[in-house]
Amino acid sequence: MGAEIVEIIRHVLRDVSSGGLEEPRIEESDWADDPQVLSAMIYSIRDSTGQGVSVKGDLPRAEQLVSVADQVQEWVIEENGPTNSNWPQCPWHPNNHPLAAQLVDDQGVWACPVLNTPAALIGELSQKGLDG
Numbered sequence: 659m660g661a662e663i664v665e666i667i668r669h670v671l672r673d674v675s676s677g678g679l680e681e682p683r684i685e686e687s688d689w690a691d692d693p694q695v696l697s698a699m700i701y702s703i704r705d706s707t708g709q710g711v712s713v714k715g716d717l718p719r720a721e722q723l724v725s726v727a728d729q730v731q732e733w734v735i736e737e738n739g740p741t742n743s744n745w746p747q748c749p750w751h752p753n754n755h756p757l758a759a760q761l762v763d764d765q766g767v768w769a770c771p772v773l774n775t776p777a778a779l780i781g782e783l784s785q786k787g788l789d790g
């Protein structure tokens with residue numbers, strides 16, 4: 659049951675690595691002990707403290723992506739401390755809050771929680787042309 663969620667986590671981790679942050683190690687794990695629930699663990703490279711990630715297997719893919727993005731975001735903020743508590747940074751309010759994973763038009767997006775405006779598709783933060 660783990661392979662599918664690992665793929666979703668990897669999708670979200672594209673945004674983690676494009677943000678210059680350390681990616682976690684992913685391990686398939688049936689810790690949820692529920693055949694309806696996909697589960698895995700993500701571990702910091704630096705230490706072995708892991709966080710469980712889980713999502714209901716019967717949700718539409720986009721909803722699974724939003725849920726997993728939310729959990730990965732929690733891990734990133736926990737892992738990187740105050741310096742990255744704004745990941746992913748809101749382009750409109752870079753000092754106020756991070757973007758939030760939301761479902762918009764059946765797509766998982768990172769959106770400003772105040773303006774409710776999508777900034778990027780989840781997994782595609784890097785394609786916003788930040789390389790200039």
Ligand SMILES: [Zn+2]
Nearest residue numbers: 748750751770
């Ligand atoms: Zn904002």
